[in-house]
Amino acid sequence: NKDSVFSIEKSKMIASIENKFEIEIREKQLKIKSLKLENKNALFLFQIILSVIIILTILIITFNYYRKQRFQKSKNQELNTKNLALQKSEEKLRTLFDTMPIGYYRSTLEGRCIDANPAFVKMLGYKSQEDLQKVFIPTDVYFKGVERTEIIRSNKNFENRVDVYRLKTKDGRIIWVEDFASYKKNEKGEVIYNEGFCRDITDRKRADKILRGNEEKYRFMFANNPQSMFIYDLETLAFLEVNQAFVDNYGY
Numbered sequence: 001n002k003d004s005v006f007s008i009e010k011s012k013m014i015a016s017i018e019n020k021f022e023i024e025i026r027e028k029q030l031k032i033k034s035l036k037l038e039n040k041n042a043l044f045l046f047q048i049i050l051s052v053i054i055i056l057t058i059l060i061i062t063f064n065y066y067r068k069q070r071f072q073k074s075k076n077q078e079l080n081t082k083n084l085a086l087q088k089s090e091e092k093l094r095t096l097f098d099t100m101p102i103g104y105y106r107s108t109l110e111g112r113c114i115d116a117n118p119a120f121v122k123m124l125g126y127k128s129q130e131d132l133q134k135v136f137i138p139t140d141v142y143f144k145g146v147e148r149t150e151i152i153r154s155n156k157n158f159e160n161r162v163d164v165y166r167l168k169t170k171d172g173r174i175i176w177v178e179d180f181a182s183y184k185k186n187e188k189g190e191v192i193y194n195e196g197f198c199r200d201i202t203d204r205k206r207a208d209k210i211l212r213g214n215e216e217k218y219r220f221m222f223a224n225n226p227q228s229m230f231i232y233d234l235e236t237l238a239f240l241e242v243n244q245a246f247v248d249n250y251g252y
Contacts, residue, residue, distance in 0.1 A: 103177075106195040109152075111137040114193055123177075123200055125169035143168050158183040158191050164201070176205040 097104065103120030107113050113133045124141065126132045138145040143166035151163055160182040167175050181196035222229055228246035232239045 103198040103200075104195070105198065106193055107137060108193055109191045111148075113137060120198060123169075123175070123198065124167065125171050125173070131170075141167055143174055158185070158194070175200055175202045177201065 097117050100117065101119055103123045104115075104117040105113065105120050106115040113129075113135070116129050116132055118129075121127075121129055121132055124132065135141060138148050142148045147165050151165060155161065163179045163181055165177065165179070167177055169175060177198045178201045179196045179198050181194055183194045184192045186192055222241075223243050225243055226245055228243065228249045230239055230242040230246050
């Protein structure tokens with residue numbers, strides 16, 4: 001009987017231990033499943049967060065790209081507008097340069113033509129600007145080279161001013177010009193080139209010469225006329241000028 005009782009208790013103990021192990025195993029299995037589920041949830045959450053980050057990154061890159069494209073398009077449009085305005089301005093200046101009746105030139109101090117408008121080319125009797133650029137200004141354009149030398153010598157500081165001098169056309173005619181000259185200098189104060197606007201004043205010079213001749217004739221006739229002659233102010237009636245015959249006749 002004792003052995004039977006002992007055997008039963010032993011069986012109960014073994015069964016109890018087995019139950020305990022089974023419970024622990026189940027608990028561990030549950031923990032493992034719980035951990036797997038947590039890991040799975042964590043992985044899923046990580047994937048979601050990573051996807052959101054990727055999507056946001058793509059959106060930001062796309063937004064910046066299109067903003068940059070829009071900005072570049074705007075800049076290009078602005079640049080095109082400025083270029084168009086500049087082109088129109090250059091066309092206006094070129095039209096003015098080509099059609100203005102006053103001659104324009106740009107030349108080196110040594111005496112070579114850099115640029116000239118059609119009016120200046122025509123003034124000197126050349127066919128084109130290229131023909132004018134081939135000549136040496138001091139000997140081929142100035143009536144006398146010494147006159148150019150004197151103009152330069154009298155303007156040692158190369159200040160902008162108006163000069164009147166003679167030029168020689170291609171066919172040998174002598175013309176008088178009025179030159180509104182200016183000088184372009186570098187940082188050291190050295191002349192890079194000079195330019196100016198020239199007017200042909202040959203007719204004016206000729207008219208002045210005729211007028212001076214007429215004045216001299218009138219002066220001679222007035223002074224040497226045997227008849228008394230005088231000039232007086234209409235308002236004050238004061239004599240302005242009398243000839244010698246008037247002085248002799250009236251005893252002054």
